[in-house]
Amino acid sequence: MGNEDEYLKSEIVLLQYSDASFKSPLSPLFIQNDPSVNITEQQQDEEFPRDDWLPITESRNGNAYYATFHILNSNIGIQALMLPAAFLTLGWLWASVCLLSAFVWQLYTIFLLIRLHESVPGIRHSRYLFLAINAFGKRLGKVSTLFPVMYLSGGTCVMLIITGGGTMKLLFNTLCDNNFNAHSLSGAQWFLVFTCVAILIAQLPNLNSMAAISFIGSVTAITYCTLFWTLSVKKGKVTGVSYTTSLSKDHSFVANITDILNAIGIIMLTFRGHNVLLEIQGTLPSNLKETSKEAMCRGVTISYTLIAMCIFPIAIIGFWAYGNQIHGGLLTAFPLFHRHEVTKFSMGAMYVLIIIHCLSSYQVYAMPVFDNLEIKYTSIKNKRCPRLMRTCFRILFGGLTLFIAVTFPFLPSLSALLGGMTLVxxxxxxxxxxxxxxxxxxxxxxxxxxxxxxxxxxxxxAALLVAAAVRTLATRGLKANFFEP
Structure with a gap:
């Protein structure tokens, strides 16, 4: 009993000035506590929302394995299947150097964020946005970080709807291609089906309660990544494959530089999830003897070992198998060259795995938005968000992301531009x-x-990647199929 009391006291010390004590940065009433000012627990209850009211920090009984599941679920994505296309531009040597450099670089910044989570005694920064505001100041922190963080949460959910809904359509067409009486739904209807399932799953109360969902998502992501490169090895190189770089002397110097920057962008945008890293760490327990840093470091080490085992084979073997015919990435190249060599069941299984992973990943990226909406509510009402209101918030967010996905189905074409502005x-x-x-x-x-x-x-x-993306859009154009997914 004595050990339990000591643990609870140490937990209270660390949570006394949590970043949940800040009002929503979307609100003009933003307040930042000064840790040097002695605020009693009763005053804090009366003036500020408490951590145990909010979906990210409502439950802090996570562990290193839960963190591993969340990191894998949010960090591995369909974008990894585009890596062989970067090798086509940069060639074997420089693409390998860039991929390894980006992997080490983003891993270094991950460990910086883990240490910053409890860098100040008495404060846990469980939200990327609040950490930036604490580091850069109220005005600069909001200006520099608010749009990137909100886009990487909401915008990623929109991308997942487009990818997941589109893959549902591919699955239907694959399984029913000989059934002339089967009529596929429209693109918008597939988006609606995906969003309804995602919002149904999103009714789980907090991030910790979604550990099982993240486990399923991480397993499916690792499985389909492994299937793509192992089946590519089994099928061997396609006929007429060449490893000559796509850069040409016939192109202008600016055009070649643009292609190089776009290839580097593909590599850099492969690694994601930093905007939800602190939120994941916020689900772990912390006390004066052992902070959340130790468990989070173990989770990152395990997850990134598995991520490396997926990403590097996809890049290297994908380019080896398809070479100069890899345009569009593995998700396009594999069905194109092996549709008649792989059974419907195998292709359908790969599409199902991608859909399940998109549904699971949606939950992790949507959670910061749910959390911020509830911070706004609790800061105004000074009470826990009711279950009905929480459900309404999540349905509202699902409807908004669905509307954006249907309105801008060409959003993936802008991923290099938006990624350079936000993710990098x-x-x-x-x-x-x-x-x-x-x-x-x-x-x-x-x-x-x-x-x-x-x-x-x-x-x-980031600036160079944005410039390269703008030039590419200007020269190649953009198929802006509004409301026609």
Whole structure:
């Protein structure tokens, strides 16, 4: 009993000034607590929302395995199947160097974020946005981080609806291609089916309660990634394969540079999930003897070992098997060349795995939006969000993402542009600057200049990737099929 009391006291100390004590950054009533001011627990109850009211931090009984499931579910994605296309532009050597560099770089920023989660005694930063505001200040933190974080949550959910709904249509067409009486639903209707299932799953109360969903999502993601590269090995190289780079002397210097930057963008955008990393860590218990950092580090180590075992074979073997015929990535190339060599059941199973993973991943990326809506509600009402209101928030969000997906079904064509504006700074640059702002390392030290250089390089690459994406859209055009998915 004594050990339990000691644990509870240490947990209260760490949670006394949680970032859930801040009002919603979407609200003009934003308030940031000053840890130097002594606020009693009763005053905090009266003035600020409590952690145990909110879906991210409502349950802190997670563990390293739960963190592993959430990280795998959110970080592995369909974008990994595009990696062989980057090899076509950069060639074997430079593509391998860029892929390894991006992997190590984003892994380094992950460990920075893990350390920043409880970098200040008495504060747990369980939300990326609040950590940025604490590091950069109220105005700069909101200006630099609000749009990227909200887009990477809501925008990713829209992308998952487009991908999942489109894959449902492919599954139907694959299984019913000889049944002339079978009529497929329209693209918008498939989007609606996917969204209804996703919102039904989203009724689970908090992020910790979705551990089983994330486990299923991580298993399906690893399975379909493994199937793509193992079946590519089994089928062997396609006829007439060539490994000559797509760069040409006939193209202008600017055109070749644009293609190189687009290929680097494919590699950098493969790694995602930093915007939900602190939220995942926020589900872990913490006390004065062992903080959440230890369990989170174990979860990251396990998950990224598995991610590396998926991503590197997909990139290398995918390019080996299809070479200069990989345009569109493995999801396009594999059915194109092996449709008649693979049974309907096998192709259908791969599509089912992708759909299940999209449904699971939707839950993790939607959770920060649900959490922020409830922070807004609790800061106004000063009470827990009722179950009916929570359900309404989630249905409202599902309807909004569905409307955007149907309105802008060409959004994946803008992924390089939007990813350069949002994902690259959030993943590769901001963690370095936040670590410098909060920890204030020794002036003129190696660590300081290393993080400054890394952060500036990340921002430079973000700007270059945006410029390259804009030029590509200007030269190749954009099929803006509004309301016609």
């Amino acid at each position: 700074p959030i993943t590769y640059a901001y963690p370095c600057f936040m670590w410098l702002a909060i920890n204030k390392p020794r002036a003129k030290g190696v660590v300081l200049w290393f993080n400054v250089a890394l952060g500036c390089l990340g921002m430079l690459l």
